[in-house]
Amino acid sequence: MSLTTAQEALEIILKTSEDFGTEDVKFLKSLGRTLKEDIVADRDFPPFDRVSMDGIAFSSEAFNSGQRSFKIEGVQAAGSEQLTMQNPANCIEAMTGAILPKNTNAVIQYELLTIENGIATINLELVKNLQNVHLKGLDRKQGAVLISENTLISPAEIGVLATVGKTTVKVAKQPKVMIISTGNELVGVCDTPEEHQIRRSNVYTLVSLLEKLNIQAETAHIIDDKSLLLTKINSFLNDFDVLLFSGAVSKGKFDFIPDVLKELGVQKLFHRVKQRPGKPFWFGKKGNKTIFAFPGNPVSTFASCLKYFYPWYYKSMGLNSENKNEAILTEDYFFKPDLTYFLQVKITRKEGEILATPISGRGSADLVNLVDSDAFLELPDDRRNFTKGEVFPLITYR
Amino acid sequence: MSLTTAQEALEIILKTSEDFGTEDVKFLKSLGRTLKEDIVADRDFPPFDRVSMDGIAFSSEAFNSGQRSFKIEGVQAAGSEQLTMQNPANCIEAMTGAILPKNTNAVIQYELLTIENGIATINLELVKNLQNVHLKGLDRKQGAVLISENTLISPAEIGVLATVGKTTVKVAKQPKVMIISTGNELVGVCDTPEEHQIRRSNVYTLVSLLEKLNIQAETAHIIDDKSLLLTKINSFLNDFDVLLFSGAVSKGKFDFIPDVLKELGVQKLFHRVKQRPGKPFWFGKKGNKTIFAFPGNPVSTFASCLKYFYPWYYKSMGLNSENKNEAILTEDYFFKPDLTYFLQVKITRKEGEILATPISGRGSADLVNLVDSDAFLELPDDRRNFTKGEVFPLITYR
Numbered sequence: 001m002s003l004t005t006a007q008e009a010l011e012i013i014l015k016t017s018e019d020f021g022t023e024d025v026k027f028l029k030s031l032g033r034t035l036k037e038d039i040v041a042d043r044d045f046p047p048f049d050r051v052s053m054d055g056i057a058f059s060s061e062a063f064n065s066g067q068r069s070f071k072i073e074g075v076q077a078a079g080s081e082q083l084t085m086q087n088p089a090n091c092i093e094a095m096t097g098a099i100l101p102k103n104t105n106a107v108i109q110y111e112l113l114t115i116e117n118g119i120a121t122i123n124l125e126l127v128k129n130l131q132n133v134h135l136k137g138l139d140r141k142q143g144a145v146l147i148s149e150n151t152l153i154s155p156a157e158i159g160v161l162a163t164v165g166k167t168t169v170k171v172a173k174q175p176k177v178m179i180i181s182t183g184n185e186l187v188g189v190c191d192t193p194e195e196h197q198i199r200r201s202n203v204y205t206l207v208s209l210l211e212k213l214n215i216q217a218e219t220a221h222i223i224d225d226k227s228l229l230l231t232k233i234n235s236f237l238n239d240f241d242v243l244l245f246s247g248a249v250s251k252g253k254f255d256f257i258p259d260v261l262k263e264l265g266v267q268k269l270f271h272r273v274k275q276r277p278g279k280p281f282w283f284g285k286k287g288n289k290t291i292f293a294f295p296g297n298p299v300s301t302f303a304s305c306l307k308y309f310y311p312w313y314y315k316s317m318g319l320n321s322e323n324k325n326e327a328i329l330t331e332d333y334f335f336k337p338d339l340t341y342f343l344q345v346k347i348t349r350k351e352g353e354i355l356a357t358p359i360s361g362r363g364s365a366d367l368v369n370l371v372d373s374d375a376f377l378e379l380p381d382d383r384r385n386f387t388k389g390e391v392f393p394l395i396t397y398r
Numbered sequence: 399m400s401l402t403t404a405q406e407a408l409e410i411i412l413k414t415s416e417d418f419g420t421e422d423v424k425f426l427k428s429l430g431r432t433l434k435e436d437i438v439a440d441r442d443f444p445p446f447d448r449v450s451m452d453g454i455a456f457s458s459e460a461f462n463s464g465q466r467s468f469k470i471e472g473v474q475a476a477g478s479e480q481l482t483m484q485n486p487a488n489c490i491e492a493m494t495g496a497i498l499p500k501n502t503n504a505v506i507q508y509e510l511l512t513i514e515n516g517i518a519t520i521n522l523e524l525v526k527n528l529q530n531v532h533l534k535g536l537d538r539k540q541g542a543v544l545i546s547e548n549t550l551i552s553p554a555e556i557g558v559l560a561t562v563g564k565t566t567v568k569v570a571k572q573p574k575v576m577i578i579s580t581g582n583e584l585v586g587v588c589d590t591p592e593e594h595q596i597r598r599s600n601v602y603t604l605v606s607l608l609e610k611l612n613i614q615a616e617t618a619h620i621i622d623d624k625s626l627l628l629t630k631i632n633s634f635l636n637d638f639d640v641l642l643f644s645g646a647v648s649k650g651k652f653d654f655i656p657d658v659l660k661e662l663g664v665q666k667l668f669h670r671v672k673q674r675p676g677k678p679f680w681f682g683k684k685g686n687k688t689i690f691a692f693p694g695n696p697v698s699t700f701a702s703c704l705k706y707f708y709p710w711y712y713k714s715m716g717l718n719s720e721n722k723n724e725a726i727l728t729e730d731y732f733f734k735p736d737l738t739y740f741l742q743v744k745i746t747r748k749e750g751e752i753l754a755t756p757i758s759g760r761g762s763a764d765l766v767n768l769v770d771s772d773a774f775l776e777l778p779d780d781r782r783n784f785t786k787g788e789v790f791p792l793i794t795y796r
Contacts, residue, residue, distance in 0.1 A: 079582030155606035156768035184477030208553035370554035
């Protein structure tokens, strides 16, 4: 049986990215969303010749003609209309952020002045024209693009949106995601499981992983009953853009998901990937609906979401995710099967290097092991020996 | 005038961290919060001898005595009570996640079987005792600490909380934070500024930076009127744990904040730090209230929040933030003043290294420049020449 390689699987998935359109949101709610318009300077930056030190504004020509003491004619506060200096031999006290008074062209800070009886004396031998003046339009010109479309909005972008008065901003719409667990062994988090039962956890892990992308996903649990699965999944296919399954995609007698999806007209794009964990991963499309059916083991679900759903989401949003993470293996490692191996690692950062130390796992069912590690190091499927100091792709989750 | 060094300033700030107590939250709402209790295994992990492959369960003794074909006696589904194999020469089909049937001690997957007429034949010469059985308690024993107090809760921890049935979880309470802008030059984001005015942006940048820490801060604007500042700030000191100011801490005629805070009984711990940007930074305490008064230039406010408020917050939560970031400078850089310099850089990750490339800034008022960079590289104050390949502390914000 030929398995899809992890690389092929990712390529197939990325080809199926979807455009969910745009929506307008309040700028303060746009943190973590993808910008879908260019943000343009509504005026020059700075919008006026701006005083950049607290001190006095005066004429540098007067200074250069030998004058050192200047009578204070007034105060130019930040937020006040521009004053005009009446006498070119005088000065005006001017504050950081204020507009430069008319007939002045240099500012010297208080630290370099002596002020007595309304006269400011400059304790300097050299003053430059436009010293401590931040000229209108020096940073950006009106109409310049300040933030490009398809930028992920961080606090820095929020500040720029506020500055240009973009109270609402156009961002990429999020996909509507339904996360579905199956399996009769699962009981609720509030329940006390019988000996042969365990609590549902994968759906909540997935909810949290999607919350990190600002997606508010819904969740459902369906018992291993084929007709019930058919009805419910059919309805979810109508109401959601993306279905994420956890479990029931392997070879068990109650692993109905692949059959059910087929009956519902979902096109299988691959089933089973040459990887550990997550080999039974099933992926398909029905029109513009996208179905990720991850294996049910906790570590499989977790790693698969990061490795496959995240990049699909970034591509769908229009974000570039080219700046890929890599890390340096800190010890020799041996992995025999011909599978891409998502090795659980602890990350340390030292001297500008990202170091990945293997955490001895107890298999894909050991959810707790994820707590002790920070990331997966992706070891390729064509080798068995991985040497200390080698660099491999890194998938972080903290 | 002797300035506080950036390192001294941080040390002083960290000494004033506060314990805000704990609160119980729903486990799904605990993402990004700091855990304030040990999370303990409520049962063994796995809680039973767990089948880890879909296939048949049988007696390895029977196999080792030469038997290869086993009559299928029943099906052990995941989530069903434990079956008992009646005849030691038979087998039971058993699914991943199921409890291992009584009187069996090995599982072989379907891929290695031939099943015909209710008889499963194992196509193997060797079977190990407990093959494909995940033994009860192998991963963790009941009572073991799965997640330690003071862990930052990520999706991995959410999964574990669900598994052990922690529907509510004890986390560190967040500080109540008020973010205050001053300055008569500032108008609202919805407003159209006059020539000499600009829109408020720093408070929103700070709101977003705090949102990344899951803190929902409030905001206020106070005009440059000393009596108004006294009244309002006094009331904020009563109602909030932390005040973050942006502006009015320098030497301007309307920089009332240091005086006002003094009059209100706030103890100044330092004023002015040997750094660029952010030199006029003022920091103080009144009882258990903490006051960060950042300079008003956008880049100063931004860098200071990351450099000083973030570590103070982590320390207050009880989190270890010892895994410090560093990056490698990609080109020679010269910076003359005797100040710690927060150089704006673009980060690239390559071959396991974190590389920092300087972005030519236009000064601390150029908010837009933050959009083009990802981080600040912290260059020490005792040197002027910084060489390509050298490693410095890194403060990232994306």
